[in-house]
Amino acid sequence: xxxxxxxxxxxxxxxxxxxxxxxxxxxxxxxxxxxxxxxxxxxxxxxxxxxxxxxxxxxxxxxxxxxxxxxxxxxxxxxxxxxxxxxxxxxxxxxxxxxxxxxxxxxxxxxxxxxxxxxxxxxxxxxxxxxxxxxxxxxx
Amino acid sequence: xxxxxxxxxxxxxxxxxxxxxxxxxxxxxxxxxxxxxxxxxxxxxxxxxxxxxxxxxxxxxxxxxxxxxxxxxxxxxxxxxxxxxxxxxxxxxxxxxxxxxxxxxxxxxxxxxxxxxxxxxxxxxxxxxxxxxxxxxxxxxxxxxxxxxxxxxxxxxxxxxxxxxxxxxxxxxxxxxxxxxxxxxxxxxxxxxxxxxxxxxxxxxxxxxxxxxxxxxxxxxxxxxxxxxxxxxxxxxxxxxxxxxxxxxxxxxxxxxxxxxxxxxxxxxxxxxxxxxxxxxxxxxxxxxxxxxxxxxxxxxxxxxxxxxxxxxxxxxxxxxxxxxxxxxxxxxxxxxxxxxxxxxxxxxxxxxxxxxxxxxxxxxxxxxxxxxxxxxxxxxxxxxxxxxxxxxxxxxxxxxxxxxxxxxxxxxxxxxxxxxxxxxxxxxxxxxxxxxxxxxxxxxxxxxxxxxxxxxxxxxxxxxxxxxxxxxxxxxxxxxxxxxxxxxxxxxxxxxxxxxxxxxxxxxxxxxxxxx
Numbered sequence: 001x002x003x004x005x006x007x008x009x010x011x012x013x014x015x016x017x018x019x020x021x022x023x024x025x026x027x028x029x030x031x032x033x034x035x036x037x038x039x040x041x042x043x044x045x046x047x048x049x050x051x052x053x054x055x056x057x058x059x060x061x062x063x064x065x066x067x068x069x070x071x072x073x074x075x076x077x078x079x080x081x082x083x084x085x086x087x088x089x090x091x092x093x094x095x096x097x098x099x100x101x102x103x104x105x106x107x108x109x110x111x112x113x114x115x116x117x118x119x120x121x122x123x124x125x126x127x128x129x130x131x132x133x134x135x136x137x138x139x140x
Numbered sequence: 141x142x143x144x145x146x147x148x149x150x151x152x153x154x155x156x157x158x159x160x161x162x163x164x165x166x167x168x169x170x171x172x173x174x175x176x177x178x179x180x181x182x183x184x185x186x187x188x189x190x191x192x193x194x195x196x197x198x199x200x201x202x203x204x205x206x207x208x209x210x211x212x213x214x215x216x217x218x219x220x221x222x223x224x225x226x227x228x229x230x231x232x233x234x235x236x237x238x239x240x241x242x243x244x245x246x247x248x249x250x251x252x253x254x255x256x257x258x259x260x261x262x263x264x265x266x267x268x269x270x271x272x273x274x275x276x277x278x279x280x281x282x283x284x285x286x287x288x289x290x291x292x293x294x295x296x297x298x299x300x301x302x303x304x305x306x307x308x309x310x311x312x313x314x315x316x317x318x319x320x321x322x323x324x325x326x327x328x329x330x331x332x333x334x335x336x337x338x339x340x341x342x343x344x345x346x347x348x349x350x351x352x353x354x355x356x357x358x359x360x361x362x363x364x365x366x367x368x369x370x371x372x373x374x375x376x377x378x379x380x381x382x383x384x385x386x387x388x389x390x391x392x393x394x395x396x397x398x399x400x401x402x403x404x405x406x407x408x409x410x411x412x413x414x415x416x417x418x419x420x421x422x423x424x425x426x427x428x429x430x431x432x433x434x435x436x437x438x439x440x441x442x443x444x445x446x447x448x449x450x451x452x453x454x455x456x457x458x459x460x461x462x463x464x465x466x467x468x469x470x471x472x473x474x475x476x477x478x479x480x481x482x483x484x485x486x487x488x489x490x491x492x493x494x495x496x497x498x499x500x501x502x503x504x505x506x507x508x509x510x511x512x513x514x515x516x517x518x519x520x521x522x523x524x525x526x527x528x529x530x531x532x533x534x535x536x537x538x539x540x541x542x543x544x545x546x547x548x549x550x551x552x553x554x555x556x557x558x559x560x561x562x563x564x565x566x567x568x569x570x571x572x573x574x575x576x577x578x579x580x581x582x583x584x585x586x587x588x589x590x591x592x593x594x595x596x597x598x599x600x601x602x603x604x605x606x607x608x609x610x611x612x613x614x615x616x617x618x619x620x621x622x623x624x625x626x627x628x629x630x631x632x633x634x635x636x637x638x639x640x641x642x643x644x645x646x647x648x649x650x651x652x653x654x655x656x657x
Contacts, residue, residue: 014457021464063449092449092456096507115452115492117460 005031005132007055009041009072010090011064018117019059019090019124026125027132038067045076054085057131059124060107062091062098070098073105086131090124153240158233165230172230179227186220189213204266205259211252218245308332315415319351320400322408323371337393337415339385356382356390370399371406380420392420437506444502451495459488497625504632509550516544516590519551520579523559532566536573542580545588547657549637554657557633560626561592561653568651569596587656595650604643630655 006023010016016034023030033055035041041060058076062069069089076082086108091098099110111127114120165171190213197209222245225238256263267275308331311317317334321327328346335342338354355363359381366377378396385391397411462485470478520541527533539562547554562577569575578593599607608631634641637657645651 012453012457014460015453018456018460018464021460092452113452113456115455115459115495116489117456117463120456120460 003031004033004055006057006059006128007033007035007041007044008059009035009038009064009069010059010061011037012061015061015090015113018120022117022121022124023128025121027128030128030132038064038069038072041072042067042075045079045082054081056086057128058082058085058087059127060087060089062089062102070101070105073102073107077106086134088127088131149236149240153237154234155236156233158235160231160233161226161229162231176227176230179223183220183223183227186216186223190216190220205263208252208255208259208263211248211255215245215248215252218248221245312336317413318410319413320408320410321351324407334413337383337385337391337413339387339389354383354385356384358382366397367409370397370409374399374406377411380416391415392417440502441506444499447495447499452492455488455492455495459485459492462488494625497629501625501629501632504553504629504636507553509553509636511549512551514547514549514551514554516547516581517541519555519558520544523555523562526559527562527566530563530566532563532570534570534575537566537569537575537577540576540578542578544579544581544590545583547588547590549657550633553633553636557630557655558592560630564626564630564653565592565594565596565651568598569594572596589654589656591652591654593650593652598645598647598650599643600647601645604645607643608641 005027008016008019010019020032020034023032033044035044060069060072064072069091073087073089077087087106089102089107089110090113091111092113102110108131109127111123114123162172165175193209193213193216197203197206203209218241221241222238225234225241229235229238311331311333315333315337317337318331319334320329326347326349328351330346332342335344352360352363352367362379363381366375366379369375370377376396376398378394380392380394383391383393392415394414394416395411397409399406400408400410462481465473466478466481466485470481473481524539524541527539565577566575569577572595574595576595579591580593581588581590583589608627631641634655634657639655639657641653641655643651643653
C-alpha cells in the first residue's frame with residue numbers, strides 16, 4: 001500500500017460509495033480503504049499495528065450491526081498507534097447521548113449524515129481536506 | 141318490823157276512824173264546795189291532759205324522748221288522783237290512801253324530775269320549730285340546686301351525645317376513625333368508624349394486639365416497629381398500610397399515631413385511621429398506567445431512533461445517486477428524464493426534512509427543560525440574523541421588534557419556537573411586495589403576552605386549533621411548502637413551559653400569534 005489517507009468504516013454500501021465518491025471528487029488523489037463492519041475494522045487495526053503507513057483520518061459509522069461504532073472506537077483507541085489518529089464519527093443520529101458518548105471516547109468530530117448528498121459531500125470533503133492537510137503539515 | 145309497819149299502813153288505807161276533812165271546813169258550804177269543785181275540775185283536767193298527751197305521742201311516731209312524755213302523763217295522772225282524793229276526803233276520811241297517793245305522786249314527780257335532768261342535754265339538742273324551718277328552707281334550697289345541677293347534667297350529657305353523634309357521623313362521612321391505646325391496661329378505645337373500617341360490630345372489646353393483627357402480614361413488622369418507636373422514642377407516624385377486615389377484604393388505610401404522655405412518660409398512643417382504599421387504588425392504577433405509558437413511550441423512542449437511522453439511509457442513497465445522476469449524467473437524459481429526476485431528488489429531500497421534523501418533535505417531549513432568565517430583545521436580535529439565512533427570507537421582509545419584557549425558559553427551545561413562528565410568518569406572506577412582521581408584547585392581568593404579527597394571507601379562524609396539530613396543513617404543499625410540523629413544535633415548546641399559544645387571524649389580512657410562558 002503506497003499512501004493510505006483515509007480508513008472508512010461503514011456497513012452501508014450506498015453510504016460508503018457516496019462518501020468515497022464525494023471524497024474523490026474533492027481530493028482526486030485520495031487513497032481510501034473501506035471496512036465493512038466493526039469486526040473487519042478491529043481486525044484491520046490489530047493486524048496493521050506495525051505498518052509504516054498510518055492512515056491520516058478514520059471515518060467511523062456509529063450504527064453498525066454486531067459491533068457498533070462506539071465499541072470499535074473503544075477498542076481501536078486502546079492501540080498505541082491509533083491513539084493519536086483523528087477519528088470522525090459519521091452517523092444519522094442526532095441523539096444527545098450518542099454524541100456525548102462518542103466525544104467521551106475520544107473522537108475528534110462528529111458528522112450527522114444529511115439526506116442531501118450535496119451537503120454530505122461538502123461536509124465530508126472539508127473534513128477530509130482539513131485532516132489530510134494537518135497531517136501533511138506535521139509530516140513535513 | 142318495818143315490813144309490819146307497811147303492812148299495817150296498807151291495811152289502814154281505807155281506815156275511816158279520822159274525821160272527814162269537811163269538818164275542818166266546819167261544813168261551811170262556800171269553803172267546802174270551793175275546795176271540792178276546784179279539786180274536782182283540776183282532777184278532771186289532770187286526767188284528760190295525759191289522755192291527750194298519750195294520744196299525741198301515739199300519733200306522732202317520730203317524736204323523740206317518748207319516756208318523758210309518758211312520765212309527764214303519769215305524773216299528771218297522779219296529781220289528778222291526789223286532787224280527787226282531796227275532794228273525797230271532804231266526806232270520807234281515807235287519809236292513809238291520800239298519803240299513799242301523795243307519796244306516789246311525790247315519787248313519780250321525782251322520777252320525772254330525774255328523767256328531765258338526765259335528758260336535758262339531749263332535749264336541748266332538739267331543734268326548735270324555727271330552727272327546723274330554717275333547716276327546712278336550707279334543705280329545700282339545696283334540693284332545688286341539686287335538681288338544677290341534675291338538669292344541667294342531663295342537658296350536658298345530651299349535648300355530649302349529640303357531639304359524639306356528630307363526630308361519629310363526620311368520621312363516617314370522611315371515612316376517618318380515631319383510636320386510643322392505654323399501655324398500662326393494654327386496652328384500646330375505637331371510634332365507631334374504626335369498627336366499621338375493620339368490618340366489626342361497634343363496641344366490641346379490643347386490645348392493641350388485635351388491632352395490629354388486622355394489618356396484612358407484610359405490614360405487621362412495620363406496624364410493630366412504629367409502635368415501638370413511638371413508645372420508646374416518642375416518635376409519631378403517618379403511613380399507608382393494607383388492612384384485612386373481618387371478611388378478608390383488603391383495604392388501604394392511612395394511619396397516624398402519636399404517643400400520649402403522663403408525667404413525661406409515654407403511657408399510650410392515639411391516632412387516626414383513614415380509609416383511603418379508593419384513592420389509593422386509583423393512584424396505584426394511575427401509577428401502573430404511567431408505567432405502561434412510559435413503556436410505550438420508550439417503544440416510541442426506540443422506534444423514532446430506528447426511523448432516524450434506518451429510514452434515512454435509503455433516503456440518502458436515493459438522494460445521493462439522484463444528485464450524481466443530475467450532475468454527471470444529465471446530458472444523457474432528455475428534458476422529461478431530467479424533470480423526473482428532479483422530482484425524485486426533491487421528494488427525497490422532502491422526506492428527509494419530514495423525518496428530521498418528526499424526530500425533532502419527538503425529542504422535544506423527552507428533552508429536559510433547562511430554564512434560565514432570557515433577555516427577549518437580544519434573543520430576537522440573534523434570531524433576526526439567523527432568519528436571514530432562511531429560504532423564505534427576501535429583501536421585502538421587514539421585521540420590527542418593539543421593546544420586550546424579559547422572560548424565563550429553555551433558551552434553545554424558545555429560540556426554536558420563535559424561529560418557527562417567524563419563518564411561518566414569512567412563509568405565509570411570500571409573494572407580497574412588502575412583508576411586515578411586527579413583534580411586541582402586552583401585559584394582561586399581570587401576565588406577559590408576546591405576539592408576532594404578519595400581514596400575510598391569514599387563515600380562517602375555523603381552523604385556529606387545527607394548525608397546531610402534527611401534519612396539519614391548511615394549504616396544499618404546492619402552494620406553501622413545509623412539513624406541517626413547525627407549529628406543532630412551537631405549541632409543544634410553549635406548553636412544555638407551562639404556557640399557552642393562540643392566534644387571531646383574518647383571511648387576506650394576516651395573522652397574529654400570541655403566546656405566554
